Amino acid sequence: MKEKQSAQALFELTTDHLETGLRGVPVGYCPTSLVHPEKGLFYRGYSIVDLVTKPPEAVIYLILNGELPTERELSVFKESLCENAHASKDILKTLQSYPKHIHPTKLFIAALTLVGAYDIKKDLRESGTQLIARITELTAWVYRVLNNWGPVNESKPELGYIENFVHMLAPPGVDIAKLTSYMKYFLILHLDHGGGNLSTFVGKVVASAHSDLSESLVAAMAGLAGPLHGKANQESLKFLKEAATHISDPDDEAQVEAFIRQKIAHKEKIFGFGHAVLRTEDLRATVQYDLGDKLCPSDPTFRLAKTFRKVGPGVLSEFKKISNPYPNVDAVSGCLLSALGLSDENYYTVLFGMARCIGITAQIFYDRLIARGGRGTPIVRPKYLYNGPVR
Numbered sequence: 001m002k003e004k005q006s007a008q009a010l011f012e013l014t015t016d017h018l019e020t021g022l023r024g025v026p027v028g029y030c031p032t033s034l035v036h037p038e039k040g041l042f043y044r045g046y047s048i049v050d051l052v053t054k055p056p057e058a059v060i061y062l063i064l065n066g067e068l069p070t071e072r073e074l075s076v077f078k079e080s081l082c083e084n085a086h087a088s089k090d091i092l093k094t095l096q097s098y099p100k101h102i103h104p105t106k107l108f109i110a111a112l113t114l115v116g117a118y119d120i121k122k123d124l125r126e127s128g129t130q131l132i133a134r135i136t137e138l139t140a141w142v143y144r145v146l147n148n149w150g151p152v153n154e155s156k157p158e159l160g161y162i163e164n165f166v167h168m169l170a171p172p173g174v175d176i177a178k179l180t181s182y183m184k185y186f187l188i189l190h191l192d193h194g195g196g197n198l199s200t201f202v203g204k205v206v207a208s209a210h211s212d213l214s215e216s217l218v219a220a221m222a223g224l225a226g227p228l229h230g231k232a233n234q235e236s237l238k239f240l241k242e243a244a245t246h247i248s249d250p251d252d253e254a255q256v257e258a259f260i261r262q263k264i265a266h267k268e269k270i271f272g273f274g275h276a277v278l279r280t281e282d283l284r285a286t287v288q289y290d291l292g293d294k295l296c297p298s299d300p301t302f303r304l305a306k307t308f309r310k311v312g313p314g315v316l317s318e319f320k321k322i323s324n325p326y327p328n329v330d331a332v333s334g335c336l337l338s339a340l341g342l343s344d345e346n347y348y349t350v351l352f353g354m355a356r357c358i359g360i361t362a363q364i365f366y367d368r369l370i371a372r373g374g375r376g377t378p379i380v381r382p383k384y385l386y387n388g389p390v391r
Contacts, residue, residue, distance in 0.1 A: 018385070022196075023276070028204075028377065030195035031370075032063055032362045040283035043192060052188050052287050056161050057081065059188050060132065063362045078161075084133035085157035085164070088118040091138070092152065095145050104142055105225040108350045109218055111138040112357075116214025124368055127213045128361045136161065139354040140168035143347060147171075162187060174341030178295050182340050185291055189284040189329060190352055192359025194277075199224040199353075203360040204367050208380045213361065220360050221353050230352050232271070234345035237334030239271035240301050240308070250304035256311045264319070272305075272331030273312050274324045281313075284329035292336050299339035305332050 010026050017025060034042040041048040044062050051059050054068075061069045061077050069077060091114040098107055115134065121127045137155050144152050153168045166180045195201065203220030207213075224230035247255040263270055275282060289309065292302045309327050316325030334348055342351075367377045 028195060028367070029371065030363060031066070031366055032359060033192040033194055035194045035277045037277055037279045040278065040280070041193065048189065048283055049287060052185050054188075056184050056187050059191065060161070060358055063191055063359055064128070064365070080129055081133040081161060082157040084130045085137065085155055087115060087134040087137050090118055091115065092141050092145075095141055098145070100146055100148070102146070103225075104146055104347045105221070105230075105349045105353070107142045107146060108139065108353055109221050109225070111142060112214055112218045112221060116212060116218075120212055120214050122212075124213060125365065128365060131213055131217070132358050132361060133157070135354050135357055136165035137168060139350055140165060142350055143169055143171070147344075171341050179340045179342070182291065182295060182336055185287065186333065186337070186351065187355045189287065189333075190355035192356070192362065195363055198226070198229045199356060200360050200363060204363055205380045207364040207368060208377055210368075210379075213364065216364055217357050217360060220357070224349060224353050224356065230349040230356075232328075232330040233334045233337075233352060234348040236272040236330040237301075237338060237345045237348070239269075240304055240335055243308075244301065244304055247304065250300045251307055253307055253311050256304070256307045257315055260308075260312060260315045264315075270312065270316065272308070273316060273327055274322060275326075275328045278326070278328070279324050281309075281326040282328040282331075285309075285327045285331050288329070288332045288336060292332060292339070296336065296339040299335070301335040302332070302339050305335045 013025070032044060034045075036042065039047070043051060043059065044066055046062070046068075051062070055074070057078050058069055058074055061074065091111060094114055095107060095111060098110065115131060115138065119130060119134065121130055141152060143149070149170070149172065153170050155164060156167055157164050159167055162184045163180055166176055166183060170176075171179075193200070195204065199220040202223040203216045206219040207216040211219075227235070243256070243259050244250070246259055249255065260270060289306060292299075292306075296302050309331065312327065313325040316322050319325075334345055337343075337348060337351070338345070342348075369376060371377045
């Protein structure tokens with residue numbers, strides 16, 4: 001079917017498409033996930049709503065292999081994650097030597113680089129399993145090293161993928177059960193999001209040169225670190241915190257509406273709303289609003305986020321330039337992380353990256369090992385038109 005599709009004209013390319021960030025320009029296939037404008041996010045044909053209550057390991061297996069696992073397959077996959085879960089302690093020692101003022105995302109990128117230096121296997125699938133098994137440990141190390149929370153808890157992968165992550169993270173004064181419950185949702189909701197978002201695309205481009213998985217993910221995470229991409233969840237929390245200084249009652253719809261209108265009047269961004277593809281509320285946000293009602297219903301920032309959810313679409317829809325006035329995943333993820341004990345928003349991109357590296361890995365598997373009948377995609381080599389002087 002794909003051979004036939006490849007011979008079809010997909011759309012007309014004109015000079016108007018140049019220097020627009022390839023927006024809307026198809027460049028390949030993505031079998032792992034679909035972002036439908038009205039129905040939301042799907043992984044391998046399953047709506048994200050139907051997946052968030054499943055074990056994270058089962059959803060990771062689905063992303064990697066195309067089908068939900070049987071009980072036996074899930075058991076074997078969990079065993080594989082356990083066997084590959086321990087990263088070299090030399091990586092931790094090196095991370096501890098970095099300056100403590102470094103941004104967490106930079107240290108996370110350094111950790112991925114070091115995995116490539118110490119741990120990565122040559123076989124692509126083996127290195128993928130290894131990296132997925134260890135990325136929670138790397139993320140916990142980044143948190144604990146920069147926060148001076150004391151010795152890092154020893155990895156206990158037999159606890160479960162996210163259970164072990166929270167065990168290693170062990171933030172002081174936190175309800176571990178609630179944080180674990182939320183992080184399972186957070187991981188699943190952020191695993192994958194089509195092939196055209198910047199970090200995924202960059203990772204796939206670098207992988208097309210047959211760079212190893214560590215190098216490809218380092219490039220992807222450098223893209224994620226940009227303020228126009230992976231920092232959206234932390235910017236949304238900052239936005240809510242700013243709003244809270246102007247709004248005396250987080251449940252007061254009139255005050256929230258006035259704040260939104262004031263921001264628009266000053267041509268300032270309303271963080272957490274809108275999406276490049278979606279034309280309705282992001283189901284990843286819907287799921288999190290419901291979860292927040294169970295885990296932290298009285299948290300003032302979460303209550304404020306819910307009021308923005310009620311008021312925002314009505315106000316934003318008045319402006320024709322806004323194609324999607326509805327909340328996206330970032331509208332609520334930051335305030336839930338904060339409410340459940342991870343209050344420093346500078347680390348949110350690292351948590352995002354921890355999850356997204358898994359989806360990017362699955363897409364690299366497809367591009368390198370499955371695409372074009374197993375030949376893989378060629379090295380990415382677009383054409384740029386010269387527009388300099390002619391002498």
